[in-house]
Amino acid sequence: MRALQLAGYDGPAGLRLVDLPDPPVGPGTAVVEVAAIGINYPDLLLTKGLYQLKPELPFVPGCEIAGTVREVPDGLGWVSGDRVAAFLWQGGYAERASVPVSQLVRLPDGMDHATGAAMMVNYHTVHFGLARRGRLQPGERLLVLGAGGGIGTAAVQVGKGLGATVIAGVADDQQLPVARDAGADEALVLTEGFSRRIKELTGGRGVDAVLDPLGDWLFLEAVRSLAPEGRILVIGFAAGDIPTIKVNRLLLSNTSVVGVAWGAFLDIDPELLQWSSRELSRMAASGVVRPQIGARYRFEDIPEALTELEQGHIRGKAVALLSGGG
Numbered sequence: 001m002r003a004l005q006l007a008g009y010d011g012p013a014g015l016r017l018v019d020l021p022d023p024p025v026g027p028g029t030a031v032v033e034v035a036a037i038g039i040n041y042p043d044l045l046l047t048k049g050l051y052q053l054k055p056e057l058p059f060v061p062g063c064e065i066a067g068t069v070r071e072v073p074d075g076l077g078w079v080s081g082d083r084v085a086a087f088l089w090q091g092g093y094a095e096r097a098s099v100p101v102s103q104l105v106r107l108p109d110g111m112d113h114a115t116g117a118a119m120m121v122n123y124h125t126v127h128f129g130l131a132r133r134g135r136l137q138p139g140e141r142l143l144v145l146g147a148g149g150g151i152g153t154a155a156v157q158v159g160k161g162l163g164a165t166v167i168a169g170v171a172d173d174q175q176l177p178v179a180r181d182a183g184a185d186e187a188l189v190l191t192e193g194f195s196r197r198i199k200e201l202t203g204g205r206g207v208d209a210v211l212d213p214l215g216d217w218l219f220l221e222a223v224r225s226l227a228p229e230g231r232i233l234v235i236g237f238a239a240g241d242i243p244t245i246k247v248n249r250l251l252l253s254n255t256s257v258v259g260v261a262w263g264a265f266l267d268i269d270p271e272l273l274q275w276s277s278r279e280l281s282r283m284a285a286s287g288v289v290r291p292q293i294g295a296r297y298r299f300e301d302i303p304e305a306l307t308e309l310e311q312g313h314i315r316g317k318a319v320a321l322l323s324g325g326g
Contacts, residue, residue, distance in 0.1 A: 003094035004302055005058045009049030012303040012310075015093070020060070023091070023098035030072035030104060032086060032097050035113035038064035039297070039305045039318035040121050040150065041213075041238060042263075046090075047306065052264075055090060062092025063263075065099075066107065066116035076101045083107040085116035087124070087263070087273065093302060095322060102270060105277040108284060118291035118317045119280060121262075122154040127276045129211060129233045129260035130158055138163025140208035143198060143225055145190065145218055146238065148175025150317035153182040153292040155211045161283035164209075167201060169194065169218075171312065178315045182292055192217075195224035206230060214239035223249065223257075231256040292316030 001022050008014040025031045045051040046061050066085040072078045078101055085107055086092075086099040107116045130136040142159040146152040147168030159166045160183045168179035168187040179187040186201055188194065199206055206227035212219055215237030222232055223245065234257060237243075250256065266272055283289035294316030297305040302320050309318060 001095040002299070003060045004062070004299075005060050006047055007058050009047065009054075009057070011048045012044070012306040014047055015061075015303045016058075017300055020094065022096050025071040025073065026098065027073065028076065028100055028102070029098050030076070030078055030101050031070045032065060032067045032084060032099050032104075033070045034065045034092070034095055034097055035067040035322055036065065036117035037062055037092055037299070037302070037320040037322075038117040038120055038122075039302065039309055039314070039320060040064060041236065041309065042121065044306050044310055053089060060091050060093050062090065062094070062097075063088055064117055064120035065092045065097055066113040066120070069104075070096060072101065078104065083113075083116075085120050087120055087266070089263070095299075103266070103273060105273060108281050111284065114293060114296065114319045114321060115291050117319050118150070118293055119154075119284075119289070122151045122317065123158060123280050123289065123291070124273065124276045125235065125260065125262040126151060126155040126158045126211060127280055128262045128265065128272065129235060130155065130162055130209070131279070133258050133260050134209050134211075134231055134233045136162050136164055136209055139165075141165045141167065141202055141227070143167045143169060143207040143210045143222065144184070145169045145210065145212045145214045145222060146171070147179040147182070147184060147187070148315055149213075150292075150314070151213050151235065153178065153316050156182040156184050157289045158280075158283065159211075161286070161288045167198065167207065175315065178292060178294070182316075183288065190218060193221070195221050198225040202227070209233065211235060215243050216240045217243070219243040220245065223255065226253065226255045228254050231258050233258050233260050235260050293319055295319075296321055
């Protein structure tokens with residue numbers, strides 16, 4: 001089978017197209033014929049050796065896929081031909097992948113493989129962040145940073161699905177239509193002092209929650225945007241520096257900083273993936289969740305896709321398609 005193997009921690013340039021044996025089917029695992037692969041920031045970090053996991057070289061990256069079950073042992077609740085999406089720590093950049101059955105979810109009828117792959121990491125991460133870690137309630141106000149990208153557009157939609165009023169913060173004017181198309185109630189460009197604009201939009205109160213995948217200077221400005229008892233959900237640091245905060249600021253304003261690490265929590269709560277999948281399927285059926293796929297690539301062009309992601313050129317979510325992928 002064809003696979004993209006990382007030969008060195010040199011970023012996307014370290015990926016090599018190789019021919020590898022098909023993965024074996026083992027106890028508790030299924031072999032999936034891959035039709036679509038999500039392009040995401042953790043995989044970019046993995047190619048640079050900057051992610052919390054740093055596998056021994058060479059290895060095949062790729063953590064979100066969709067496709068069809070090819071082989072699976074009897075008695076596990078799956079059969080050959082089942083349409084699935086999956087999360088895996090590595091091995092997704094290949095024509096076939098071995099996946100623990102606990103990390104498979106069924107694709108709803110009518111959902112194509114590209115959409116299934118696009119929903120795996122981003123939507124499950126933000127649903128975990130907003131619904132479980134952030135306890136977002138109907139009627140609350142949510143600010144989403146980086147709302148022109150894959151995780152940001154997902155957060156806009158999941159926030160709406162949970163009944164919140166969503167303010168989308170983006171990097172430039174070109175991203176404003178992306179955030180609005182995702183369903184944001186308001187959208188603004190995140191310039192210095194943006195907390196003043198947030199206070200204006202909320203009648204001086206601020207927002208109840210912020211979802212922050214960016215970090216850097218935007219984090220502290222987002223903290224200033226919080227209402228009393230507000231919470232900022234830390235997803236990542238795509239803007240660069242990992243910020244710090246003096247905790248007396250949290251004490252005086254009765255606000256909270258909440259960490260969100262979805263993948264790391266899957267081993268702690270084995271039911272988490274299926275719970276989020278049910279909720280996200282419900283939101284997709286209602287029409288509020290609909291991944292904004294802004295770019296589609298061929299399998300062999302995944303290095304280019306990761307480079308485009310790093311440079312901020314992708315609007316919404318990007319996916320790579322193999323033969324038969326939709």
